[in-house]
Amino acid sequence: MIPSNPINILPLDVSALLAAGQVIDSLSGVVRELVENSLDAGADRLVISLWPYLWRLQVVDNGCGMSLRDLRLACAPHSTSKIAQEQDLHCIRSLGFRGEALFSLTQFADVEILSRCATPDALGWRLIYREGKQVSETSVAIAPGTIINVTNLFSNWQVRREALTNKSHKLKNVQKMIGQMALCHPHVHWQVRVDDQLWFKISPSFNPLDILPQIIKPVGASDLAVQEVHFPNHGAIGGERMTLVMGLPDRCHRQRPDWVKIAVNGRVVQSGELEQTILSTTSRILPRDRYPLCFLHLHICPSQIDWNRHPAKSEVYIHTLSFYQEQIKAGIEGILKLNLDPQVSNQRVKQMLKVAEAKQPYCIDNPHSEISLINLKAVAQINNTYIVTEHPTGLWLIEQHIAHERILYERLQQDWRLVSLEKPIVLNLLSSKAVEQLQSLGLEVEAFGEQAWAVRNAPALLAERSDCPEALLELSQGGDLQAAQVATACRSAIRNGTPLSLTQMQSIVNDWKITRNPRTCPHGRPIYLSLEESALARFFRRHWVIGKSHGLSPT
Numbered sequence: 182m183i184p185s186n187p188i189n190i191l192p193l194d195v196s197a198l199l200a201a202g203q204v205i206d207s208l209s210g211v212v213r214e215l216v217e218n219s220l221d222a223g224a225d226r227l228v229i230s231l232w233p234y235l236w237r238l239q240v241v242d243n244g245c246g247m248s249l250r251d252l253r254l255a256c257a258p259h260s261t262s263k264i265a266q267e268q269d270l271h272c273i274r275s276l277g278f279r280g281e282a283l284f285s286l287t288q289f290a291d292v293e294i295l296s297r298c299a300t301p302d303a304l305g306w307r308l309i310y311r312e313g314k315q316v317s318e319t320s321v322a323i324a325p326g327t328i329i330n331v332t333n334l335f336s337n338w339q340v341r342r343e344a345l346t347n348k349s350h351k352l353k354n355v356q357k358m359i360g361q362m363a364l365c366h367p368h369v370h371w372q373v374r375v376d377d378q379l380w381f382k383i384s385p386s387f388n389p390l391d392i393l394p395q396i397i398k399p400v401g402a403s404d405l406a407v408q409e410v411h412f413p414n415h416g417a418i419g420g421e422r423m424t425l426v427m428g429l430p431d432r433c434h435r436q437r438p439d440w441v442k443i444a445v446n447g448r449v450v451q452s453g454e455l456e457q458t459i460l461s462t463t464s465r466i467l468p469r470d471r472y473p474l475c476f477l478h479l480h481i482c483p484s485q486i487d488w489n490r491h492p493a494k495s496e497v498y499i500h501t502l503s504f505y506q507e508q509i510k511a512g513i514e515g516i517l518k519l520n521l522d523p524q525v526s527n528q529r530v531k532q533m534l535k536v537a538e539a540k541q542p543y544c545i546d547n548p549h550s551e552i553s554l555i556n557l558k559a560v561a562q563i564n565n566t567y568i569v570t571e572h573p574t575g576l577w578l579i580e581q582h583i584a585h586e587r588i589l590y591e592r593l594q595q596d597w598r599l600v601s602l603e604k605p606i607v608l609n610l611l612s613s614k615a616v617e618q619l620q621s622l623g624l625e626v627e628a629f630g631e632q633a634w635a636v637r638n639a640p641a642l643l644a645e646r647s648d649c650p651e652a653l654l655e656l657s658q659g660g661d662l663q664a665a666q667v668a669t670a671c672r673s674a675i676r677n678g679t680p681l682s683l684t685q686m687q688s689i690v691n692d693w694k695i696t697r698n699p700r701t702c703p704h705g706r707p708i709y710l711s712l713e714e715s716a717l718a719r720f721f722r723r724h725w726v727i728g729k730s731h732g733l734s735p736t
Contacts, residue, residue: 205285207345208233208334209354214282215240215329216359220366220447221276222246222327225385230374231355233348236290236334243326246298249306253318255294256283256310274483276447286331287313289338293330297323312337356381360396361442361449364389364426364476389476390426397440400474404433406516410508421481423505425512428474430466431700431707438472445479445486450497458506462513465590465663466698468705479505517698557694559686566677568686575713581686582677583702584693589642590670590703591696597666598641599623605635606650608657615657622656622665640665642673667703 205211212229219227222244230239247255259281286292287310297305303325309317335341345351352375363371363383371383383395390407394400406429411422428434441459443452455477463473479499487498499505557577561569568579611619611634619626619636629635636653638644643652652672656665675681675689693699693708701707 205282205289206341207354208238208351209358211238211286211290211331211334212240212355213358213362214286215331216362217276217448218282219244219327220362220369224326225368226370228372228374229355229359230377231352231380232376233351234376235332236336236342237330237332238334239328239330241326241328243324246303246325246327247294247296248298248303249318252294252296252306252308253315256287256292256308256315258284274446289341290334290336291332293332294327295321295323295329296327297325299325352380359383361444363392363396364442365444365447365449365478367392388426389424389478393426393474393476397474400428400433404428405474408512408516410512410515412508421479423480423508423512424476424478425509425516426476427463427513427516429700430463430473430517430698430705433474434467434471434705435474436471440474440476441472442476443479444477445497445499446481446483452497452499454502455506455509458509459513462510465667465703466517466701466705471705477509481505514697517700555694557690559683559690562681562686564678565680568681568690570690574715575711575717577712578710579690579693580677580706580708581679581681581689582674583704583706584708585689586670586674586702587696587699587708588689588692589673590666591698593640593642593666593670594663597623597662599638600641600644601638602636602644605629605637606639606653608634608636608650608653611657618659619653619657622662624653624656640669642669646673648672670703 205214208231212231216227216229219240219242222242224242224244226243228239228241230241232238283292283294292310293307294310295305295307297303305321305323307317307319307321308315335345355373359371359373360383363369367386367389369383370385373380373382383392386392388407388409390402390405393405394402405426407424407426409422409424438456438460441456442449443455444450445452459473459475459477463475467473481499485500487500555572557570557572559568559570560576562581563569563578566581568581568584570577570579607629610632616626616634624639625637627635627637639649639653643649646652652669655668655672660668681689699708
């Protein structure tokens with residue numbers, strides 16, 4: 182965003198309303214404030230150089246630059262081009278707006294600013310600040326953009342230096358912050374140097390799906406899916422959208438909820454409500470005690486956001502939050518249905534191919550399609566466990582129990598139906614907590630003598646089963662309605678080891694294809710394994726010329 186207004190000092194009545202605080206409190210804090218200014222200036226290339234032991238850093242950008250007038254005002258308190266009056270606080274369109282960063286920085290470090298506007302006849306200027314005061318002003322020949330050199334950081338605040346002596350911790354925070362910025366601004370090229378050596382770089386892209394693998398190295402682009410949802414009819418000016426990048430649940434998940442990132446209008450923020458929406462929506466598609474890898478970026482009308490709540494702008498208030506929560510749920514469900522790639526074999530197949538022919542990498546690239554549109558034909562059953570299905574470009578192995586479990590679970594979500602039992606089931610030695618648990622699920626439970634309880638209804642799927650008493654005991658052990666639906670679906674699904682006819686197998690395949698989340702069962706286990714014709718052809722080397730493979734010369 183290139184500012185169209187000159188830098189001015191905010192009126193006292195406006196600056197008094199700002200959520201002021203210490204914004205220059207660490208090396209990463211300095212980098213964050215300078216980078217935000219560069220992005221606001223329209224930069225799409227940033228070079229950040231750090232010398233942690235020397236308490237020195239440099240940020241170079243190719244943004245719109247500053248005139249001499251703006252340079253003279255840039256380090257004054259509450260000087261900014263982003264807002265001018267109180268009403269502007271309710272429609273923030275930039276990353277920075279308080280005008281505190283450069284002023285605060287000159288109080289804790291020596292600062293040199295070199296800048297030149299992008300206009301052809303503009304001159305470059307260099308201003309030097311020491312102890313908060315400008316001490317030098319000279320013209321300089323530089324390319325359009327801005328260079329800021331910071332030296333002697335916190336030299337007059339030894340307590341802060343002592344608290345920040347751990348180099349690796351300082352650099353880790355900088356790397357984390359830049360990674361988050363890169364996800365929010367994927368069009369920007371980033372280069373970070375430490376002690377005059379290249380540390381890392383992030384190449385630009387059209388969307389954050391290509392940025393994430395550069396930040397989390399074990400993650401590949403094929404492990405992720407992206408969905409962009411537009412909702413133009415919401416908000417004061419419309420044009421709102423949501424970008425959602427998520428690890429596919431059968432390929433990519435985390436041990437901790439450390440990579441559920443929420444961004445709003447170009448900045449990663451803390452939002453417990455939105456994070457919980459993501460975690461709850463993905464709770465039944467991931468393995469137990471695993472968490473999603475997810476980056477959500479909301480591009481919404483500025484009037485829907487209150488940024489003036491925290492000095493670091495990391496906490497915001499979003500109006501009509503429930504609307505965006507519903508959009509997030511729909512977006513996640515869309516990713517789970519779309520972007521299923523039937524042409525890409527899973528990791529085990531890739532590893533098998535690499536072992537078979539290490540010198541020739543196998544890379545299968547095919548467009549994504551929707552699973553419900555794939556013509557899957559059941560052709561066989563392996564070990565009374567796996568359904569072999571073929572389609573125009575290969576075959577899939579589908580684990581019959583968990584595929585059926587996914588079908589039943591989604592049916593139970595839509596229709597949790599309890600039916601009366603012809604003969605009550607008597608359960609013994611139930612605790613009061615177990616009785617309350619059954620009653621919370623809608624079951625009718627009555628005392629039936631000493632330490633005995635009669636259950637007079639049950640979920641429809643369980644009522645006709647011979648193991649219904651065992652299933653009811655399982656339901657009494659705890660969990661909400663969703664957990665009960667999972668347990669019911671698991672117990673009611675076709676068991677592995679059960680022989681099936683082709684008609685039965687095809688019925689399961691057809692029903693499974695149209696489920697909302699066909700990748701994994703409610704416990705998070707992958708349902709299918711893809712073996713594609715292109716991968717098989719390479720594995721069996723069908724591309725070889727027979728004559729050459731026998732050492733014969735071509736005729």
